[in-house]
Amino acid sequence: MQTKLCRTALESTAILCEHMFVPGRSASILHADLDSFYASVEQRDSPQLRGKPVLVGRGVVTAASYEAKARGVRTPMNCGAALKLCPDAIVVDPRMEAYSEASSDVFDIFEDTTPSVEGLSIDEAFLEVGGLERLVGTPLSIATTLRSRVAAEVGLNITVGIARTKFLAKVASGVAKPDGLLLVDPEKELDFLHPLPVQKLWGVGKVTTAKLQDRGLYTVGDVAALPLETVVAVAGTAAGHKLHALAHNRDHRQVERRKRRSSIGSQRALERRPKDRTELNGILGDIVDRVTHRMRLSNRVGRTVVLRFRFDDFSRATRSVTLPTATSQTPDILNACHSLLQTMETTIRNEGLTLLGLSVTNLADSDEMQLSLPFADGTNLDAAIDDVRARFGTASIGRATNVNRQLGPTVPILPDWPSKKSVEDKP
DNA sequence: TCTGGGGTCCTAGGACCC
Protein backbone atom coordinates (compact mmCIF):
# COMPACT_ATOMS: atom_id res chain seq x y z
CA MET A 1 0.00 0.00 0.00
CA GLN A 2 1.27 3.46 -0.80
CA THR A 3 0.10 6.76 0.45
CA LYS A 4 1.13 10.35 0.03
CA LEU A 5 1.13 12.56 3.07
CA CYS A 6 1.14 16.29 2.83
CA ARG A 7 1.81 18.90 5.42
CA THR A 8 -1.11 21.25 5.38
CA ALA A 9 -0.97 24.82 6.57
CA LEU A 10 -3.70 26.67 8.37
CA GLU A 11 -6.20 25.90 5.68
CA SER A 12 -9.07 25.24 8.02
CA THR A 13 -9.04 28.81 9.37
CA ALA A 14 -9.42 30.23 5.88
CA ILE A 15 -12.23 27.83 5.09
CA LEU A 16 -14.10 28.95 8.20
CA CYS A 17 -13.92 32.59 7.10
CA GLU A 18 -15.26 31.75 3.67
CA HIS A 19 -18.26 29.89 4.96
CA MET A 20 -19.47 32.48 7.39
CA PHE A 21 -21.57 34.09 4.72
CA VAL A 22 -23.59 32.44 1.99
CA PRO A 23 -23.88 34.84 -0.93
CA GLY A 24 -26.54 34.84 -3.57
CA ARG A 25 -29.40 37.12 -2.63
CA SER A 26 -27.94 40.58 -2.69
CA ALA A 27 -25.22 42.28 -4.69
CA SER A 28 -22.33 41.74 -2.30
CA ILE A 29 -19.41 40.83 -4.57
CA LEU A 30 -16.98 43.60 -5.46
CA HIS A 31 -14.65 43.39 -8.42
CA ALA A 32 -11.90 45.95 -7.93
CA ASP A 33 -9.65 46.77 -10.85
CA LEU A 34 -6.81 49.30 -10.88
CA ASP A 35 -6.95 51.58 -13.90
CA SER A 36 -4.11 51.24 -16.46
CA PHE A 37 -2.11 49.95 -13.57
CA TYR A 38 1.54 50.14 -14.70
CA ALA A 39 1.06 53.47 -16.45
CA SER A 40 -0.76 54.92 -13.44
CA VAL A 41 2.08 53.95 -11.12
CA GLU A 42 4.49 55.72 -13.47
CA GLN A 43 2.33 58.84 -13.50
CA ARG A 44 2.01 58.73 -9.73
CA ASP A 45 5.78 58.50 -9.25
CA SER A 46 6.78 61.04 -11.94
CA PRO A 47 4.74 64.24 -11.85
CA GLN A 48 6.01 65.21 -15.31
CA LEU A 49 4.11 62.22 -16.76
CA ARG A 50 0.73 63.22 -15.34
CA GLY A 51 -1.89 64.15 -17.87
CA LYS A 52 0.34 62.95 -20.71
CA PRO A 53 0.17 59.84 -22.89
CA VAL A 54 2.52 57.29 -21.32
CA LEU A 55 3.59 53.96 -22.78
CA VAL A 56 5.16 51.35 -20.52
CA GLY A 57 7.19 48.72 -22.31
CA ARG A 58 10.24 47.78 -24.27
CA GLY A 59 9.59 47.22 -27.94
CA VAL A 60 5.98 46.37 -27.22
CA VAL A 61 3.45 48.36 -25.21
CA THR A 62 2.79 46.50 -21.97
CA ALA A 63 0.54 49.22 -20.57
CA ALA A 64 -0.75 52.58 -21.80
CA SER A 65 -2.16 55.51 -19.85
CA TYR A 66 -5.72 56.60 -20.59
CA GLU A 67 -4.38 59.59 -22.50
CA ALA A 68 -2.62 57.17 -24.86
CA LYS A 69 -5.57 54.77 -25.04
CA ALA A 70 -7.78 57.67 -26.08
CA ARG A 71 -5.54 58.07 -29.12
CA GLY A 72 -6.01 54.45 -30.14
CA VAL A 73 -3.02 52.81 -28.46
CA ARG A 74 -3.70 49.20 -27.42
CA THR A 75 -1.68 46.42 -25.85
CA PRO A 76 0.25 44.56 -27.12
CA MET A 77 1.10 46.98 -29.90
CA ASN A 78 4.65 47.57 -30.87
CA CYS A 79 6.06 50.87 -29.64
CA GLY A 80 6.78 52.12 -33.15
CA ALA A 81 3.16 51.74 -34.20
CA ALA A 82 1.98 53.31 -30.94
CA LEU A 83 4.25 56.32 -31.46
CA LYS A 84 2.82 56.82 -34.94
CA LEU A 85 -0.65 57.14 -33.42
CA CYS A 86 0.63 59.23 -30.60
CA PRO A 87 3.95 60.93 -31.43
CA ASP A 88 4.11 62.91 -28.17
CA ALA A 89 3.83 59.76 -26.01
CA ILE A 90 6.50 59.21 -23.40
CA VAL A 91 7.89 55.68 -23.37
CA VAL A 92 9.17 54.34 -20.05
CA ASP A 93 10.78 51.04 -19.10
CA PRO A 94 8.70 48.76 -16.90
CA ARG A 95 9.61 48.79 -13.20
CA MET A 96 8.17 45.52 -11.93
CA GLU A 97 9.31 46.03 -8.33
CA ALA A 98 7.41 49.32 -8.12
CA TYR A 99 4.26 47.65 -9.46
CA SER A 100 4.55 44.73 -7.05
CA GLU A 101 4.91 47.13 -4.17
CA ALA A 102 1.94 49.24 -5.24
CA SER A 103 -0.10 46.07 -5.74
CA SER A 104 0.72 44.80 -2.29
CA ASP A 105 -0.22 48.19 -0.76
CA VAL A 106 -3.60 47.99 -2.48
CA PHE A 107 -4.14 44.37 -1.45
CA ASP A 108 -3.42 45.39 2.16
CA ILE A 109 -6.40 47.72 1.91
CA PHE A 110 -8.51 44.91 0.39
CA GLU A 111 -7.57 42.61 3.27
CA ASP A 112 -8.37 45.35 5.73
CA THR A 113 -11.81 45.68 4.15
CA THR A 114 -12.92 42.03 4.29
CA PRO A 115 -11.36 38.66 5.12
CA SER A 116 -12.67 37.29 1.83
CA VAL A 117 -10.34 38.54 -0.92
CA GLU A 118 -9.58 36.62 -4.10
CA GLY A 119 -6.71 38.08 -6.10
CA LEU A 120 -7.02 37.54 -9.87
CA SER A 121 -3.85 39.26 -11.01
CA ILE A 122 -1.45 41.97 -9.92
CA ASP A 123 -4.14 44.63 -10.37
CA GLU A 124 -7.55 43.09 -9.72
CA ALA A 125 -9.43 41.14 -7.07
CA PHE A 126 -12.84 39.99 -5.94
CA LEU A 127 -14.02 40.96 -2.46
CA GLU A 128 -17.00 39.37 -0.72
CA VAL A 129 -18.51 42.00 1.54
CA GLY A 130 -21.85 40.35 2.32
CA GLY A 131 -22.50 39.93 6.01
CA LEU A 132 -20.55 43.07 6.89
CA GLU A 133 -23.60 45.29 6.61
CA ARG A 134 -24.30 45.66 10.33
CA LEU A 135 -20.67 46.17 11.24
CA VAL A 136 -19.34 48.20 8.34
CA GLY A 137 -21.99 49.21 5.87
CA THR A 138 -23.65 48.31 2.59
CA PRO A 139 -21.59 46.99 -0.33
CA LEU A 140 -22.01 50.36 -2.02
CA SER A 141 -20.68 52.32 0.94
CA ILE A 142 -17.85 49.80 1.41
CA ALA A 143 -16.89 50.21 -2.25
CA THR A 144 -16.97 53.99 -1.96
CA THR A 145 -14.70 53.89 1.07
CA LEU A 146 -12.40 51.43 -0.68
CA ARG A 147 -11.99 53.71 -3.67
CA SER A 148 -11.19 56.75 -1.59
CA ARG A 149 -8.77 54.82 0.61
CA VAL A 150 -6.84 53.49 -2.39
CA ALA A 151 -6.67 57.00 -3.83
CA ALA A 152 -5.59 58.61 -0.56
CA GLU A 153 -3.23 55.93 0.74
CA VAL A 154 -1.68 54.56 -2.46
CA GLY A 155 -2.34 57.37 -4.92
CA LEU A 156 -4.06 55.24 -7.56
CA ASN A 157 -7.51 55.14 -9.11
CA ILE A 158 -9.49 51.97 -8.79
CA THR A 159 -12.74 51.02 -10.47
CA VAL A 160 -15.24 48.83 -8.62
CA GLY A 161 -18.11 46.77 -9.97
CA ILE A 162 -20.69 45.40 -7.52
CA ALA A 163 -23.05 42.56 -8.29
CA ARG A 164 -24.60 39.35 -7.05
CA THR A 165 -22.19 37.17 -9.04
CA LYS A 166 -18.48 37.32 -9.79
CA PHE A 167 -19.07 37.44 -13.49
CA LEU A 168 -21.44 40.40 -13.36
CA ALA A 169 -19.21 42.24 -10.92
CA LYS A 170 -16.34 41.91 -13.36
CA VAL A 171 -18.44 43.00 -16.30
CA ALA A 172 -19.67 45.96 -14.23
CA SER A 173 -16.17 47.18 -13.44
CA GLY A 174 -15.27 46.85 -17.12
CA VAL A 175 -18.22 49.05 -18.03
CA ALA A 176 -17.51 51.56 -15.25
CA LYS A 177 -13.81 52.19 -15.87
CA PRO A 178 -11.88 54.41 -15.69
CA ASP A 179 -12.21 55.58 -12.10
CA GLY A 180 -15.80 54.47 -11.74
CA LEU A 181 -18.22 52.62 -9.51
CA LEU A 182 -21.17 50.59 -10.73
CA LEU A 183 -23.69 48.45 -8.89
CA VAL A 184 -25.80 46.03 -10.91
CA ASP A 185 -29.30 45.96 -9.46
CA PRO A 186 -30.22 42.28 -8.83
CA GLU A 187 -33.66 43.01 -10.29
CA LYS A 188 -32.25 44.20 -13.59
CA GLU A 189 -29.37 41.82 -14.22
CA LEU A 190 -30.52 40.43 -17.54
CA ASP A 191 -31.40 43.90 -18.82
CA PHE A 192 -27.80 44.82 -18.12
CA LEU A 193 -26.26 41.63 -19.47
CA HIS A 194 -28.13 40.68 -22.63
CA PRO A 195 -27.37 43.71 -24.83
CA LEU A 196 -23.60 43.31 -24.24
CA PRO A 197 -21.41 41.91 -27.06
CA VAL A 198 -20.47 38.22 -26.76
CA GLN A 199 -16.83 39.12 -26.14
CA LYS A 200 -17.86 40.27 -22.67
CA LEU A 201 -18.52 36.65 -21.71
CA TRP A 202 -15.64 35.23 -19.76
CA GLY A 203 -13.67 32.83 -21.92
CA VAL A 204 -14.86 34.25 -25.23
CA GLY A 205 -11.81 35.47 -27.10
CA LYS A 206 -10.98 35.89 -30.76
CA VAL A 207 -11.60 32.32 -31.87
CA THR A 208 -14.89 31.78 -30.08
CA THR A 209 -16.16 35.24 -31.05
CA ALA A 210 -15.53 34.36 -34.69
CA LYS A 211 -17.34 31.02 -34.32
CA LEU A 212 -20.33 32.69 -32.66
CA GLN A 213 -20.50 35.54 -35.14
CA ASP A 214 -20.39 33.04 -38.02
CA ARG A 215 -23.71 31.83 -36.69
CA GLY A 216 -25.09 35.31 -36.39
CA LEU A 217 -24.62 35.53 -32.63
CA TYR A 218 -23.42 38.96 -31.58
CA THR A 219 -24.85 39.67 -28.14
CA VAL A 220 -25.03 37.79 -24.86
CA GLY A 221 -28.79 37.73 -25.37
CA ASP A 222 -28.33 35.94 -28.71
CA VAL A 223 -26.38 33.19 -26.95
CA ALA A 224 -28.91 33.02 -24.12
CA ALA A 225 -31.67 32.32 -26.63
CA LEU A 226 -29.96 29.10 -27.79
CA PRO A 227 -30.42 25.63 -26.31
CA LEU A 228 -27.44 24.28 -24.39
CA GLU A 229 -26.65 21.62 -27.04
CA THR A 230 -26.19 24.27 -29.70
CA VAL A 231 -23.79 26.29 -27.59
CA VAL A 232 -21.84 23.12 -26.78
CA ALA A 233 -21.68 22.24 -30.47
CA VAL A 234 -20.18 25.66 -31.23
CA ALA A 235 -17.81 26.10 -28.32
CA GLY A 236 -17.03 22.58 -27.07
CA THR A 237 -18.15 20.77 -23.94
CA ALA A 238 -16.62 22.67 -21.06
CA ALA A 239 -16.58 26.10 -22.68
CA GLY A 240 -20.11 25.59 -24.02
CA HIS A 241 -21.56 24.80 -20.61
CA LYS A 242 -19.82 27.81 -19.09
CA LEU A 243 -20.96 30.17 -21.82
CA HIS A 244 -24.53 28.98 -21.64
CA ALA A 245 -24.58 29.41 -17.87
CA LEU A 246 -23.02 32.88 -17.97
CA ALA A 247 -25.38 34.05 -20.70
CA HIS A 248 -28.24 33.13 -18.36
CA ASN A 249 -26.43 34.80 -15.49
CA ARG A 250 -25.87 31.54 -13.68
CA ASP A 251 -22.58 31.84 -11.82
CA HIS A 252 -22.42 30.08 -8.47
CA ARG A 253 -18.73 30.58 -7.87
CA GLN A 254 -17.97 32.09 -4.51
CA VAL A 255 -15.13 34.39 -3.65
CA GLU A 256 -12.32 32.14 -2.50
CA ARG A 257 -8.95 33.01 -1.12
CA ARG A 258 -6.54 32.35 -3.95
CA LYS A 259 -4.99 28.97 -4.34
CA ARG A 260 -1.27 29.24 -4.82
CA ARG A 261 -0.13 29.61 -8.38
CA SER A 262 0.40 26.36 -10.19
CA SER A 263 3.30 27.27 -12.45
CA ILE A 264 6.27 29.60 -12.51
CA GLY A 265 7.83 30.58 -15.79
CA SER A 266 9.77 33.02 -17.86
CA GLN A 267 10.24 33.55 -21.56
CA ARG A 268 12.21 35.68 -23.93
CA ALA A 269 11.51 36.87 -27.44
CA LEU A 270 14.49 36.41 -29.75
CA GLU A 271 15.63 38.28 -32.79
CA ARG A 272 14.84 36.86 -36.20
CA ARG A 273 18.27 35.59 -37.08
CA PRO A 274 20.00 32.25 -36.82
CA LYS A 275 21.31 31.40 -33.37
CA ASP A 276 24.01 28.89 -32.64
CA ARG A 277 23.90 26.41 -29.84
CA THR A 278 26.23 28.44 -27.61
CA GLU A 279 24.01 31.48 -27.86
CA LEU A 280 20.89 29.42 -27.16
CA ASN A 281 22.54 27.82 -24.16
CA GLY A 282 23.38 31.24 -22.79
CA ILE A 283 19.79 32.45 -23.15
CA LEU A 284 18.45 29.23 -21.70
CA GLY A 285 20.81 29.56 -18.74
CA ASP A 286 19.50 33.06 -18.00
CA ILE A 287 15.88 31.93 -18.18
CA VAL A 288 16.49 28.89 -15.98
CA ASP A 289 18.30 31.08 -13.44
CA ARG A 290 15.43 33.52 -13.34
CA VAL A 291 12.81 30.82 -12.87
CA THR A 292 14.65 28.78 -10.25
CA HIS A 293 15.49 31.96 -8.34
CA ARG A 294 11.83 32.92 -8.24
CA MET A 295 10.88 29.38 -7.20
CA ARG A 296 13.30 29.47 -4.29
CA LEU A 297 12.12 32.94 -3.26
CA SER A 298 8.56 31.69 -3.05
CA ASN A 299 9.54 28.36 -1.47
CA ARG A 300 8.21 26.23 -4.29
CA VAL A 301 9.59 23.15 -5.96
CA GLY A 302 8.29 21.65 -9.20
CA ARG A 303 8.35 18.37 -11.11
CA THR A 304 7.31 19.17 -14.65
CA VAL A 305 9.60 21.20 -16.89
CA VAL A 306 7.99 22.72 -19.99
CA LEU A 307 10.01 24.37 -22.77
CA ARG A 308 8.12 26.64 -25.13
CA PHE A 309 9.20 27.48 -28.65
CA ARG A 310 7.89 29.96 -31.18
CA PHE A 311 9.08 30.13 -34.75
CA ASP A 312 9.39 32.64 -37.57
CA ASP A 313 5.88 31.93 -38.84
CA PHE A 314 4.47 32.27 -35.31
CA SER A 315 3.80 28.58 -35.00
CA ARG A 316 4.42 27.20 -31.55
CA ALA A 317 5.56 24.02 -29.92
CA THR A 318 6.06 22.80 -26.37
CA ARG A 319 8.13 19.94 -25.01
CA SER A 320 7.85 18.78 -21.45
CA VAL A 321 9.26 16.23 -19.10
CA THR A 322 8.20 15.20 -15.62
CA LEU A 323 11.01 14.53 -13.19
CA PRO A 324 10.85 11.82 -10.53
CA THR A 325 11.37 14.38 -7.75
CA ALA A 326 10.35 17.99 -7.34
CA THR A 327 13.19 20.48 -7.35
CA SER A 328 14.07 24.16 -7.54
CA GLN A 329 17.76 23.51 -8.13
CA THR A 330 19.25 25.20 -11.18
CA PRO A 331 21.33 22.20 -12.37
CA ASP A 332 18.33 19.83 -12.24
CA ILE A 333 16.09 22.11 -14.27
CA LEU A 334 18.92 23.04 -16.64
CA ASN A 335 19.63 19.37 -17.38
CA ALA A 336 16.00 18.73 -18.17
CA CYS A 337 15.92 21.78 -20.45
CA HIS A 338 19.02 20.65 -22.32
CA SER A 339 17.54 17.28 -23.11
CA LEU A 340 14.27 18.86 -24.24
CA LEU A 341 16.20 21.34 -26.38
CA GLN A 342 18.05 18.45 -28.00
CA THR A 343 14.80 16.84 -29.14
CA MET A 344 13.98 20.06 -31.02
CA GLU A 345 17.40 20.66 -32.53
CA THR A 346 16.51 20.15 -36.19
CA THR A 347 13.23 22.04 -35.96
CA ILE A 348 15.02 24.99 -34.38
CA ARG A 349 17.61 24.98 -37.16
CA ASN A 350 15.02 24.79 -39.91
CA GLU A 351 12.26 27.02 -38.65
CA GLY A 352 14.06 29.94 -37.05
CA LEU A 353 13.39 30.29 -33.35
CA THR A 354 11.83 33.58 -32.21
CA LEU A 355 10.89 32.79 -28.63
CA LEU A 356 12.21 30.52 -25.93
CA GLY A 357 10.24 30.01 -22.73
CA LEU A 358 10.36 27.84 -19.67
CA SER A 359 7.74 27.07 -17.11
CA VAL A 360 7.84 24.69 -14.21
CA THR A 361 4.55 23.17 -13.12
CA ASN A 362 3.37 20.46 -10.77
CA LEU A 363 4.47 22.77 -7.98
CA ALA A 364 4.58 21.98 -4.29
CA ASP A 365 5.64 24.01 -1.28
CA SER A 366 9.28 23.46 -0.39
CA ASP A 367 8.22 22.56 3.12
CA GLU A 368 5.49 20.28 1.91
CA MET A 369 6.74 16.74 1.77
CA GLN A 370 5.09 14.15 -0.38
CA LEU A 371 6.11 10.84 0.96
CA SER A 372 5.60 7.41 -0.44
CA LEU A 373 5.27 4.74 2.18
CA PRO A 374 5.52 1.12 1.17
CA PHE A 375 3.50 -1.12 3.46
CA ALA A 376 2.89 -4.77 3.87
CA ASP A 377 -0.75 -5.70 3.46
CA GLY A 378 -2.52 -5.28 6.76
CA THR A 379 -0.42 -2.38 7.97
CA ASN A 380 -2.42 0.03 10.06
CA LEU A 381 -2.39 3.27 8.06
CA ASP A 382 -3.49 5.48 10.96
CA ALA A 383 -0.77 4.08 13.14
CA ALA A 384 1.77 4.73 10.40
CA ILE A 385 0.63 8.34 10.06
CA ASP A 386 0.85 8.79 13.82
CA ASP A 387 4.34 7.38 13.62
CA VAL A 388 5.27 9.96 10.98
CA ARG A 389 3.81 12.74 13.09
CA ALA A 390 5.78 11.62 16.09
CA ARG A 391 9.02 11.32 14.19
CA PHE A 392 8.69 14.70 12.51
CA GLY A 393 7.43 16.31 15.69
CA THR A 394 4.49 17.87 13.96
CA ALA A 395 0.75 17.54 14.03
CA SER A 396 0.34 19.22 10.69
CA ILE A 397 0.90 16.06 8.68
CA GLY A 398 -2.68 15.18 8.29
CA ARG A 399 -3.86 14.41 4.83
CA ALA A 400 -3.67 11.05 3.18
CA THR A 401 -4.51 10.80 -0.48
CA ASN A 402 -4.00 8.45 -3.36
CA VAL A 403 -4.06 5.28 -1.39
CA ASN A 404 -3.35 2.36 -3.66
CA ARG A 405 -3.57 -1.13 -2.35
CA GLN A 406 -0.44 -2.83 -3.44
CA LEU A 407 1.44 -5.62 -1.77
CA GLY A 408 5.01 -4.80 -0.97
CA PRO A 409 7.72 -5.54 1.50
CA THR A 410 7.62 -3.90 4.88
CA VAL A 411 10.15 -1.10 4.91
CA PRO A 412 11.28 0.81 7.98
CA ILE A 413 9.68 4.23 7.69
CA LEU A 414 12.72 6.26 8.70
CA PRO A 415 15.39 7.31 8.11
CA ASP A 416 15.71 6.24 4.50
CA TRP A 417 12.22 5.95 3.24
CA PRO A 418 11.69 7.04 -0.32
CA SER A 419 10.43 10.58 -0.56
CA LYS A 420 9.49 12.69 -3.49
CA LYS A 421 11.52 15.43 -1.99
CA SER A 422 14.17 15.22 0.63
CA VAL A 423 14.20 17.37 3.73
CA GLU A 424 17.42 19.00 2.49
CA ASP A 425 15.42 20.76 -0.21
CA LYS A 426 14.19 23.19 2.39
CA PRO A 427 15.64 26.61 1.65
C1' DT B 1 -2.09 45.59 -34.91
C1' DC B 2 2.45 41.74 -37.00
C1' DT B 3 2.96 39.85 -31.92
C1' DG B 4 5.76 40.84 -24.80
C1' DG B 5 5.64 38.36 -20.66
C1' DG B 6 3.18 36.38 -16.99
C1' DG B 7 -0.29 33.06 -16.18
C1' DT B 8 -4.95 29.51 -16.17
C1' DC B 9 -7.89 25.89 -17.85
C1' DC B 10 -9.38 22.34 -21.17
C1' DT B 11 -8.87 18.42 -24.52
C1' DA B 12 -7.20 14.28 -26.28
C1' DG B 13 -4.40 10.25 -26.96
C1' DG B 14 -1.38 6.85 -25.03
C1' DA B 15 0.73 4.22 -21.27
C1' DC B 16 -0.11 1.85 -17.39
C1' DC B 17 -2.52 -0.24 -13.43
C1' DC B 18 -6.15 -2.94 -11.13
Place this chain on the structure above:
DNA sequence: TCTGGGGTCCTAGGACCC
Protein backbone atom coordinates in the same frame (compact mmCIF):
# COMPACT_ATOMS: atom_id res chain seq x y z
C1' DT C 1 -6.35 -17.55 -22.29
C1' DC C 2 -8.97 -13.80 -23.60
C1' DT C 3 -11.02 -9.80 -22.41
C1' DG C 4 -13.62 -5.18 -20.37
C1' DG C 5 -14.13 -1.11 -17.70
C1' DG C 6 -12.46 2.42 -14.73
C1' DG C 7 -8.98 5.32 -13.16
C1' DT C 8 -4.50 8.15 -13.05
C1' DC C 9 -0.51 10.18 -15.03
C1' DC C 10 2.08 12.12 -18.80
C1' DT C 11 2.62 14.79 -23.00
C1' DA C 12 1.30 18.17 -26.53
C1' DG C 13 -1.51 21.59 -28.14
C1' DG C 14 -5.02 25.29 -28.02
C1' DA C 15 -7.83 29.10 -26.25
C1' DC C 16 -8.00 32.63 -23.19
C1' DC C 17 -6.88 36.31 -19.59
C1' DC C 18 -4.31 40.58 -17.78
